[in-house]
Amino acid sequence: xxxSNLLELHIEAKRYATQTILDRLSLxxxxxxxxxxxxxxxxxxxxxxxxxxxxDLHYEGEVRINGSRQYGPTPHIGIIFQEPRLxxxxxxxxNIGFEAGPGGGRDPRVAPLLAEVGLATSGNAWPKQLSGxxxxxxxxxxxxxxxxxxxxxxxxxxxxxxxxxxxxxxxxLSVTRTHNTAALxxxxxxxxxxxxxxxVLLMTSSPAGIDRAYHVTSPRPRDRRDPILGELxxxxxxxxxxxAID
Ligand SMILES: Nc1ncnc2c1ncn2[C@@H]1O[C@H](COP(=O)(O)OP(=O)(O)OP(=O)(O)O)[C@@H](O)[C@H]1O
Ligand SMILES: [Mg+2]
Numbered sequence: 670x671x672x673s674n675l676l677e678l679h680i681e682a683k684r685y686a687t688q689t690i691l692d693r694l695s696l697x698x699x700x701x702x703x704x705x706x707x708x709x710x711x712x713x714x715x716x717x718x719x720x721x722x723x724x725d726l727h728y729e730g731e732v733r734i735n736g737s738r739q740y741g742p743t744p745h746i747g748i749i750f751q752e753p754r755l756x757x758x759x760x761x762x763x764n765i766g767f768e769a770g771p772g773g774g775r776d777p778r779v780a781p782l783l784a785e786v787g788l789a790t791s792g793n794a795w796p797k798q799l800s801g802x803x804x805x806x807x808x809x810x811x812x813x814x815x816x817x818x819x820x821x822x823x824x825x826x827x828x829x830x831x832x833x834x835x836x837x838x839x840x841x842l843s844v845t846r847t848h849n850t851a852a853l854x855x856x857x858x859x860x861x862x863x864x865x866x867x868x869v870l871l872m873t874s875s876p877a878g879i880d881r882a883y884h885v886t887s888p889r890p891r892d893r894r895d896p897i898l899g900e901l902x903x904x905x906x907x908x909x910x911x912x913a914i915d
Contacts, residue, residue, distance in 0.1 A: 675700045675818055675851050678721055680730040683713070690716055691728070692876035696853075698819065703845060703852045705862035708872030709909065714855040715823055717877075721853060722748050722821050734819070744768075747812030747850075751824040753804035755796040755811075762792035765810045782810040785844060802833035806840065813844060820845070822854040826861065838865055842889065859905050863898045864891055871908055881908060 676698040683691035690713045698704050706714050719725040721732055723741040732739045734746070755764045759774075765782055766773025773779070774792060783789050786806040796804060805825065812820055825841075826834045838861060845852050856862050862869045866885055873880040883905065887897050 673699065674733075675702075675735060676721065676853065677733040677736075678717075678730070679732075680717070680720060680728055682730070683716060683720065683725075683728040689876040691720075692878055694878045696721075696870065696879060698851050698853050700818065701845070701849045701851050702868065703842075703854070703866045705866040705869045706853065706855045706872060707857065707859060707862050707869060707905065707909070708877065709874050710857075712872045712874035713877035714872060717872075718821050718823050718853070718855055722746055724748075744815035745818050747815060747817035747820045749805075749808050749812045749820060749822045749825045751827055753796070753801075753808040755799075755804055755807055757796050759796075760792065761788065761794045761796065761799070761807050764796065764807055765814055767811065768814055776814075778814060778816075779810075782813055785813075785847070786810045786840060800833075802829045802837065805829060805837060809837075809840065809844065813848065813850070816848065818850060820850055820852040820854075822852060824855055824857065827857065834861070841865065859902050860893065860898070863901055863905075864893055869901070869905065871905060 674697040679695045680691045681693060682689055708714055720728055723739050723743060726740065734743060759767065762774030762779050762783065766776040766779045769776045783792050786809055788803060788806055799807065826837045829837065841852065842865060844850065863885055869883040869885065870879050871881045883901050885901060887895050891898065
């Protein structure tokens with residue numbers, strides 16, 4: 670089926686036991702587009718991301734990548750979680766190339782990725798030797814290893830300090846641009862959402878749907894103090910069920 674969208678997701682219903690978490694929710698992501706999902710804690714953002722990733726198949730609805738139904742994890746999608754989830758017994762390089770199997774660190778894709786995330790000399794290091802920001806850069810490189818067209822990120826920068834967070838945001842923008850990778854990111858940080866995204870989607874709870882979409886048209890590189898972003902932030906805050914917490 671020809672389509673201009675990279676990801677087309679429609680969830681008719683997602684339930685846990687008798688509780689409906691997601692109800693008739695549709696979401697598309699175009700090629701190369703950066704979309705953020707914000708919404709109150711517990712509204713179903715991680716649940717939605719897991720369904721998009723093919724990690725949760727227990728729902729009514731469908732997920733399509735490039736027009737094809739998706740029934741599980743796929744190399745088209747790279748996933749980055751809040752914590753790096755590196756395997757402690759593998760070197761940094763082997764973590765990045767994990768998908769290629771034993772000795773994956775020697776895969777020719779690994780060295781350029783290490784350089785791209787600023788860790789060219791850290792391939793032989795162990796995860797425990799890394800700072801939080803470095804470990805998350807390794808996770809980003811691992812997410813890019815299969816050359817995915819879409820990155821799914823669940824609060825990827827919320828465990829690092831403010832300066833590191835800004836650097837990781839810049840890195841995400843540069844890798845998505847370089848690889849023409851789209852991104853769908855969950856965040857509690859409205860400024861982060863507005864700084865990075867082409868579109869910010871606001872989810873509501875009980876049961877969750879997508880309430881509003883905000884298009885951010887300010888050209889990149891963006892100025893974090895751009896009054897247009899400030900205006901959008903005010904609108905988002907007004908419509909959030911509860912104040913954003915992080
Ligand atoms: N495995 C599970 N079994 C039962 N209920 C679950 C399960 N996972 C999540 N839930 C429930 O589903 C709802 C949505 O959870 P989810 O983790 O998707 O929310 P979230 O929007 O990501 O929240 P947060 O912003 O706090 O990360 C919550 O009410 C949660 O309690
Ligand atoms: Mg969550």
